[in-house]
Amino acid sequence: MNPIVIIGSGLAGYGLLRELNQRHCPHPRLLITADGGESYYKPALSSALGQKKTPADLAMAQSSTMAQELNAEILTHTRVTGIDPANHRLTLASGETRPYGKLVLALGSSPIRLPLTGDGANDVLSVNNLDDYTRFRERLTHARKVAIIGPGLIGSEFANDLLQSQRDVTIIGPDPWPISTLIPQTAGEAVRQAMAAKGAVWHLETFNGAIEKTAPGYRTTLKNGTVVEADLVLSAVGIRPEIQLATQAGLKTQRGIVTDALLQTSDPDIYAVGDCAEVEGRNLPFVQPLMIGIRALASTLMGQPREVRYPAMPVAIKTTLHPIITLPPQTKEGNWTFDGTPATGILGRFIDPNGKLAGFVLTGSRTPEKTMLMQALAA
Ligand SMILES: Cc1cc2nc3c(=O)[nH]c(=O)nc-3n(C[C@H](O)[C@H](O)[C@H](O)COP(=O)(O)OP(=O)(O)OC[C@H]3O[C@@H](n4cnc5c(N)ncnc54)[C@H](O)[C@@H]3O)c2cc1C
Structure with missing residues (x-):
């Protein structure tokens, strides 16, 4: 049986591997990553200094531990340079090739x-x-x-x-x-x-x-x-989904690697998840959509197709000197109204032309009001 191959050891790649392991996936699993394969929480990179955490502190587990815990083969410092969808094979930087049954691209994004x-x-x-x-x-x-x-x-x-x-x-x-x-x-x-x-x-x-x-x-x-x-x-001028490998393989790409709600790319045996994916037209480079994606994809890969459905997903910004939680409106049609002051905290509501709450921002002392706004949004 050819393995499920995951390319990438970020939160998406390791997260999917963990989900598959928890569900006792019967297929062999291989994860290939260009980096060292340490398991770490990427959002911590921009708050570790103030917390006096070294790079070593951030690495929660080495790849050997991950391989053992998640019952998978893991190849580190190994870049995939080509995908041959017709023959279900990958080419590695060394020239070696590897077969796959199903392939998952969890390639992340690169800084612009x-x-x-x-x-x-x-x-x-x-x-x-x-x-x-x-x-x-x-x-x-x-x-x-x-x-x-x-x-x-x-x-x-x-x-x-x-x-x-x-x-x-x-x-x-x-x-x-x-x-x-x-x-x-x-x-x-x-x-x-x-x-x-x-x-x-x-x-x-x-x-x-x-x-x-x-x-x-x-x-x-x-x-x-x-x-x-x-x-x-x-x-820190922004990031761009990693799409080059997919483009070269002839997969459909736009801003990200184009997928449907099942995270299936234009090739039925290749999926994309995490920062590199553009799911039904939306590229969402954040942790919450990625977590929703890996759970749905694990189910799909185990024979129970499950579509990704995103709820309203506010983004918490770790500017601890003045923290922010925002749910950017999906439309330009509407107006912002604000309460509070910049010195202590702002509550901003985006109201659409029908008078409905369509987005919000909370800063500083107003961030605890997130639950109330999420309830208003649901109503
Ligand atoms: C500083 C910072 C702070 C952030 N803070 C937040 C936050 O507070 N909240 C939030 O929701 N999100 C935050 N994010 C975004 C969040 O971290 C990402 O959405 C998430 O980590 C992406 O995970 P990923 O697995 O998709 O990609 P990545 O973690 O980028 O992993 C991609 C993997 O693919 C591998 N790879 C790529 N190409 C190849 C190849 N050809 N061959 C082999 N391997 C390959 C890489 O080596 C890597 O292992 C932050 C991001 C950064 C950079």
Whole structure:
């Protein structure tokens, strides 16, 4: 019997393996991963510094333990370079090939790299996995001043974490306000003020893309003429689903690897789950949709097809200096109304043209009101 092969050892890949094991899946399982295969909780990468957790602390289990516990073969540091759907075979970077019965792509997403210029551009770090985080922590040992390019969710969380560990933080970006793709300006302003009160310097709508090396570190001159000096530059300008392998194999891809509600790709024996998947037109790179996906997929792979159905899924943003919970509206038709103040906390409701609650944002002291808003939404 050819195995179920899962590519990727992130929360999606290991989560699916765990589900299959718990359900006593009779098929052999093989997981292949390009990285070291440590089991870790990726969202912790942007809050570990303040909690004084080292990269080793974040790795909850090594791949050998995972293989034993989950009754699977695991190949680490092994990149899959090709999929041959007609013959149900994978090609590995070594040139070796492996057969599969069903294949699951849990390939995650990669950080978007801006086309930066200047002789310091190649030293700019992104943190999207444990290896990146290890490099980041090594470079931080000698860094006091950190510049973050990208005031989105991940950039703001790293800024929050660095502030907690007494670094001087400057956040730069083309965005009009922090986390602007997920929260309205009033809420973004509350976060900006809370971090500024702890020393963060924000330069929004003014990045010009050049990073120069200086004797002590790096320098970028913004469009408005401001010069920012830093010992370390972090880029957090967004992520892009990992689709290259699927595209090369002839699978249908758009923003992500296109699947139906069963997480089945355009090939009936290949599935996609987690950050790399675009499920019925939606790419949702967060933990909750991924957990819903792996449970449904485990059932499907064991012969009981189960479609993914997403409830309303608020996103909690770990800016602990001013925490946020948001349920971005799925429509532009409507208006925001706000209660509260940026200094303490904001409650924002997005009301659609029928007068119904269609999204919300809670910041600071107002975050405990999530349950009430979820109930209002359900009603
Ligand atoms: C700093 C940070 C903070 C976050 N905070 C939150 C949060 O608070 N809440 C939340 O809901 N979400 C958060 N997220 C998002 C969340 O972590 C991701 O949605 C989730 O971890 C994605 O898991 P995944 O398994 O799909 O992908 P990944 O964890 O990226 O795993 C992809 C795997 O695929 C492997 N791979 C890729 N290509 C190949 C190949 N060709 N061959 C072999 N292996 C391959 C990789 O090595 C890796 O093991 C955060 C993300 C980051 C980066």
